Structure formats: C-alpha cells, structure tokens
Amino acid sequence: MGRPRLITTFLALLALFAASSTQAQLQMNFYSKSCPKAEQIVLDYATKHISNAPSLAAPLLRMHFHDCFVRGCDASVMINSTANNTAEKATAPNLTLRGFSFIDGLKTLLEKECPGVVSCADILALAARDSVVHIGGPNWQVPTGRRDGRISNSTEALNAIPPPTSNITTLRTLFGNVGLDLKDLVLLSGTYVHKFNP
Numbered sequence: 001m002g003r004p005r006l007i008t009t010f011l012a013l014l015a016l017f018a019a020s021s022t023q024a025q026l027q028m029n030f031y032s033k034s035c036p037k038a039e040q041i042v043l044d045y046a047t048k049h050i051s052n053a054p055s056l057a058a059p060l061l062r063m064h065f066h067d068c069f070v071r072g073c074d075a076s077v078m079i080n081s082t083a084n085n086t087a088e089k090a091t092a093p094n095l096t097l098r099g100f101s102f103i104d105g106l107k108t109l110l111e112k113e114c115p116g117v118v119s120c121a122d123i124l125a126l127a128a129r130d131s132v133v134h135i136g137g138p139n140w141q142v143p144t145g146r147r148d149g150r151i152s153n154s155t156e157a158l159n160a161i162p163p164p165t166s167n168i169t170t171l172r173t174l175f176g177n178v179g180l181d182l183k184d185l186v187l188l189s190g191t192y193v194h195k196f197n198p
C-alpha cells in the first residue's frame, strides 16, 4: 500500500467530513472579512505548541475525527457534561482523547480577537490540519463556516464511534454509516497506527 494512496484516502476522508458538517455552506477563508487573522492565529498557535509537544498532533486529529463521527463536524465533542446530560466527552472512546485544553486555549485567543465569530468546530478542523502538517504529515484544504452544535450525547457517541475492541463486522458497519468502505477502514487504521502513533 503506497504512500500516495494513503494520502489520497486521507484527503478523501477529510473532504467527506467537510461535506457532512452540520451546515453545508462551507467555503475557503470564510472568516476573511469577519475575523481576517483567525486562520493565522490558529497556525501560529499550532506551530508554537506542537513544536513543544509534537505528540499532541495525533490526538488533535483524532479528536477532529471523533467529532465528525457524531452529528458531523460540529465541535460537539468539546461540550462538557452537565447535571442532566452526559456529553460525548464522557464516553469510553474519549479515554485517549487529548488536547481539550489546547483547543480551549485557542478559543480564548480567538474570542479576544473576534468575540463570538469563529466556531469551535472550525478551530478544531484548522488546528488538526495545522498540527499534522507541522509534524510532517499531509496538507489539505479546510473550508470553514461550520456551526457549533449544542447537542452532545454520550449514547450517540458510544453508538457511532468504533471502539478499539470492535470486531471487523461492527467496524465495517460503523464506517459504512459515514460513507467509508472496507478499503478506507484498512487504510485509515494503517495510517493512524503507523503515521500518527509512532
């Protein structure tokens, strides 16, 4: 399985995620007028922090991936549990999710720059890309304009995200639910294990 093939599949996956976001009207440089420095702020932050902690790049990509698996890429993975709701964050597959404080720090910076403009979903999508590029991974275009979801349901996360203990039948079903086939499953698992989990 050649490297270009892996990268192609990886990019196809990200395109799929972009298309399956809650609001379909994504575009390049969505914030060019409303918050012109937004993407630069994310890039600078990722460059600075990933230089210090390169191992954070894979968890950020993973968080983006998990976010997109449940209700589209809407940052619902970032929502905290409340007294009467157990959020996605609190489900078993989250146990290896890292980087919440990375995204929270970035959100704080962007709120200072342009209050209430840049969505957490876009921050996560951009930060995952910039972090992966910074450690020498593939680059891909990230159209922006995602809206943050308000629903974060641990049951949905448990049902949608493939746990590491799944058998192949379950994995195929869960990937199939988001439009990915057996080849995607094999390539993505391989990419993740070999490229991002050294």
Ligand SMILES: *[C@@H]1O[C@H](CO)[C@@H](O)[C@H](O)[C@H]1NC(C)=O
Binding pocket: 078, 079, 080, 104
């Ligand atoms: C979730 O809780 C943490 C810790 O209390 C806090 O820092 C963070 O801002 C909260 N995130 C959201 C999206 O409310």
Ligand SMILES: *[C@@H]1O[C@H](CO)[C@@H](O)[C@H](O)[C@H]1NC(C)=O
Binding pocket: 082, 083, 084, 085
């Ligand atoms: C609990 O649910 C009610 C009704 O859905 C809501 O109004 C309330 O704010 C929730 N409480 C907390 C702590 O989130």
Ligand SMILES: *[C@@H]1O[C@H](CO)[C@@H](O)[C@H](O)[C@H]1NC(C)=O
Binding pocket: 084, 085, 153, 154, 155, 156
């Ligand atoms: C979470 O999702 C499950 C499965 O779809 C549903 O049965 C449950 O009512 C939802 N919980 C909340 C608090 O919305």
Ligand SMILES: *[C@@H]1O[C@H](CO)[C@@H](O)[C@H](O)[C@H]1NC(C)=O
Binding pocket: 167, 168, 169, 170
């Ligand atoms: C795979 O796992 C599912 C869910 O745990 C189970 O229902 C199914 O029987 C398993 N299939 C095989 C072939 O082991």
Ligand SMILES: CC(=O)N[C@H]1CO[C@H](CO)[C@@H](O)[C@@H]1O
Binding pocket: 089, 090, 091, 092, 094, 095, 100
């Ligand atoms: C960061 C976070 O929310 N982690 C939670 C992951 O899920 C377990 C329970 O399955 C919680 O105890 C953690 O707090």
